[in-house]
Amino acid sequence: MAESWATLGVDLHLEPSGSGGxxxxxxxxxxxxxxxGRLAPGTRLPSSRSLAADLGIARNTVAEAYADLVAEGWLTARQGSGTRVAPGTAPGTRTPTAPARPPGTAPATSHRAPTRPLHDLVPGTPDLAAFPRTEWLKATRRALATAPFHAFGYGDPRGRPELRTALAGYLARARGVRTDPDAILVTAGFSHALTLLGTVLRARGVRTVAVESYGLDVHWALLHGAGMATPALPYDALGTDPVVPRSAGAVLLTPAHQFPMGTALHPDRRAAVVAWARRTGGLVLEDDYDGEFRYDRQPVGALQGLAPDRVVYLGTASKSLAPGLRLGWMVLPPALAAEAARAKGQADSVGVLEQLTLAEFLTSGAYDRHVRSCRLRYRRRRDALATAVTERAPGVEVTGIAAGLHAVLRLPAGTEESVVQAAAWQGLALHGLSYHRHPEAVTEPLDALVVGYGTPPDSAWAGALEALCRVLP
Incomplete structure (x- = not known):
């Protein structure tokens, strides 16, 4: 059952090879x-049952692998303590230094109050009613009780070392990212990170960043604002085709779960874009869009793990927790880390208390528990959506649902505009696929809806689904 794997243990990114069994x-x-060093000494591993369910293999296979490594001294196993990484197994690590910076001011931000439709199925927002208030408050109290007094001054522009250290451990364990705290920069969300990268790339002489045929116009606008051209890459059944123009010095991709199409970048194309970056000295900007939520497939590890020196990994807490926290991060190649920190400014511009709380949330295991609980909730919604559409609108194909917080509903040709208009009349907010199509896209247009099933609270989901089915052809 879904509950058995979705709620037990911590997430652990592994790619067992097939050779030798x-x-x-x-x-x-x-x-x-x-x-x-991806698994630090003392790290508690998932139970054999939980890891076996995550990997889709027999529990005995996991138990025997654990036993082999206990015998070799890599792991320890004690009654009541579980299986842990043995002491003294970590490679040499650097201790990050965080000198105090002169006072500075945070950049001004603008925001727009959203409209309030009767039912909101616009993609990109999680169920805000599910924010873990009680656990977050507990983590805040623990963080406040243990924080040094100087933590509340003007800090390192890279962000609090507690959070950067916690992120380095989590991203290595759960997403296969290879980094250390010194290479992580805490940001006020993805847009802030992309703005900083635009400044850095511009200073390096980059004038073109290739993007995907489907994506978010706000990201293209931010790059344009930094003086970048954004030619669109082709898209087909294998995902984005990384035929990067010669003029491009970087490419922005969502390889683990393409937004909005919902596909994972084909392994051959993952290798191709890394080869392009190494051959040309270009950079891959990896948007790990809702990478925590996968349902019917093994997790796709971060592209950054293949080429830490050529990939900038970008993530946020916006989908896993809430966008209002304004917490994001970049994992940067060492050669780029100092430049990005300078672009951010002389002092940290992200709230200290939020950073300390997220660090505590990550290290205590509360983040893993919350993500697994949400994963189960969203999977149930996705299943209800797929079932309802199949039964009530058999001419509509549900795609892109192996992961994430939205589905793509393929419509009969020529019907997208009328369906979106009918949805508006029903008080139903959603996007047509054309809304996310790049103006320069060469891919053949498709008629489809992009339906976010994360936003409505549980109490409103049945009504939203009913309204959606009423407007489908």
């Missing part, structure tokens, strides 16, 4: 994760 492949993958 599953047991050996899993043993090698775990050993490499410990040896490389």
């Amino acid at each position: 599953l047991r050996r492949g899993l043993t090698d993958a775990l050993r490499d994760a410990v040896r490389s």
Whole structure:
């Protein structure tokens, strides 16, 4: 059942090799994760049942792999303490230094009050009613009780070291990211991060950033504001085709879960874009859009893990927790980290208390528990959406639902505009696929709806789904 794997243990990104059998492949993958420092000494591993369910393999295979590594000294196993990474197994690490910075001011931000439709199925927002207020408050209290007094002054522009350290551990464990705290920059969300990158790229002489045929116009606008051209890459059944123009010095991608199409970038194309970056000295800007939420497939690891020196990894807490927290992060190649910190300014511009609380939330395991709980809730909504559309609108195809917080409903040709208009009459907010199409896209247009199933609270989901089905052809 979904509950058995969606609510147990912590997330752990592993890619067991097929050579030598599953047991050996899993043993090698775990050993490499410990040896490389992705799993730090003392880290508690998922139970054999939980990890077996996540990987889709037999529980005995996991138990035997754990036993092999306990015998080799990589892991320890004690009654009541679970299986943990043994002490003394970490490679040499650097201790980040965070000198105090002179006082500075945070950049001004603008916002627009959203309209309030009867039912909101616009993609990009989680269920805000599910924000873990009680656990967040507990984490805030613990963070306040243990924070040093100087934490509340003007800090390192990279962000609080507690959060950068917690993020380095979490991203290595759950997303396969290879980094250390010194290479992480805390930002006020994705748009803030992209604005900083635009400044850095411009200073480096980059004038063109290739983007995907479908995406968010706000991202293209931010790059244009930095003086960048944004040619669109082709898109087909294998995802975005990284035939990057010669003029481009960088490319912006959502490889784990393309927004809005919902597909993962094909392995051959993942390799191709990394090869392009290494060959040309270009950069890949990896937007790990709602990477925590996957349902019917194994998690797709971060592209950054393939080329930490050529990929800038960008993530946020906007989908997993709430966009109002304004918490995001960049994992930068070492050669770029100092430039990005200078572009951010002389002092940290993200709230200290929010940073300390998220650090506590991550290290205590509360973040993993919350993500798994949400994953189960969103999976149930997705299943209800797919079932209802199949039964009531058999001419509509539901796609892009293996992960994420939205689905793409393929419509009969020529019907998108009329369906979106009918939805508006019903007080139903949603987007047609054309809303997310790049003006220069060469991909053949498709008629479809992009339906976000994360936004409505549980109490409103049935009504939203009924309103949606009424407008489908």
